[in-house]
Amino acid sequence: MDQQWFADLEARIPHGEVRTRFAPSPTGYMHVGNLRTALYTWLIARHAGGKFLLRIEDTDQGRLVEGAVDVIYNTMRRCGLTWDEGPDVGGPVGPYVQTERRSLYKAYAQLLVEKGAAYYCFCEKAESKEDSGEFQREDDPCRNLDPKEAQARVDAGEPYVIRQRIPHEGHTTFHDAVYGDITVENSELDDQILLKRDGLPTYNFANVVDDHLMGITHVVRGAEYLSSAPKYNLLYEAFGWEIPTYVHCSSIMIQDSETGAVRKMSKRHGDPSYEDLLADGYLNEAVVNYVALLGWAPRGELAEREFFTLDELAAVFDIEGVSKSPAAFDIAKLTYFNASYLRAMAPEAFAAAAEPWIRKSVTKPAFDVSAIAALLQARCEKLSDIPEKVDFFDKLPVYGVDLYTNKKSKTNTDVSRTMLKAAIPALEALPVWDQTSVHDCLIDLAVQLGVKNATLMWPVRIAVAGKAVTPGGAVELCCILGREESIRRMLIGLALLG
């Protein structure tokens, strides 16, 4: 590649605006940690009125997953994390898929070889971590190969990788917006591979090249990359490129439900991914809101605030508020956020969201789904709580008479029998069957019988539902069940009471 080729690429780089990028590998699902990184990356760009790009890092040919890129698109869209440039929408610095940029990495790696900052290595591939420790990297015979000889072997078709030539002496300091200055001895750094035998770049190299060529100003990533960051500086320096602002985010931990140990959250251990959470009835807005607060907190006046929409987050997000210490994912708190979002929904919106879940156990068309949803809105924390709560509508459960005994309501089987005997004819005689008439009827009856409301309501509710805990009270349930079914169930209860 000649000078002009490189110059043309450099000429495409936008300047003068904040540009961030989310660069996932297509693995087929979104980790909660990845989601948070994507979110923070997006927020930094949007807060600054800059650009947010999507780049697909698919350089690991051995781990390609069918359809995984679509999962990324869908997840990002679902979360509202819009991108200005990316594989599907294009942009000035494309292509945005790394395998489509392969010739580029090779050219830059060779440029580094010419500069003396990298070298060809012909050593056998290490089959395992242990193997790689056979000899100290600094003793790598290839490192000191005569450039002409190395080139000759390359030209002869001998397989090779290109390694970064790390100085043996001195130290490297890099700056991170969250962690501050970090200094390491160069002797601690290894001559990492830049270009693999298959001609594709390693993550560490592709990142540097792409981030520069795409004009990325803020590199946001997980803290697991913190220790490799100094090597990046050396690369940028060798190229003579401006170093972007690094923003490393601490890991998201989770307490293992079995061992109780705290470890990094991972799909491999069965920890929930974004998709899993949605499938379990969590709302996207709640997940995003919760995740935003896992490792970031608003400061000053906003310090006590917890509820934010995406746009509100974009307005107040600042790197200053990003935490250095790892945060534990707490499903209970996410559940609280979810419950709050659920309750804040317009009744119609909630009914629409709840319907598929209600229909999992309420299949009879006669029952009014929106009426059931109304009962559920304040009584479920996540949509998946629903089916179990409304399972008695379709079919009266088999239950024992002990349910009729409740101390607080002052009922037992004898009292319940009396109550049902009185309630059945009263309800049968009602001219209309609606919330108000059923309610007034039973309240009046309680007065006539000289008992507290609960004493009458309890057995009625137990009879029509067949379970101790129900969403809504006797009146609501009777209304939804309808007169015929309600009376039928009360007669069954009466029979049970003997």
Next chain:
RNA sequence: GGCCCGGUGGUCAAGCGGCUAAGACACCGCCCUUUCACGGCGGUAACACGGGUUCGAUUCCCGUCCGGGUCACCA
């Protein structure tokens, strides 16, 4: 093990030399009530430890301990 990074209640966290050390979740009470919820009110609970620096340390420095990360032709 080497190197790097962390350490405020069980969890998320505010704090950025002087505070009775916020707030939220969870938990526990009480109220409301037609079960359960919702809602309202209240409560238990924290600066890992030891040295410094300073008139004064949760806050700054060092050490210890603990936790995490990383040492791949994976990202």
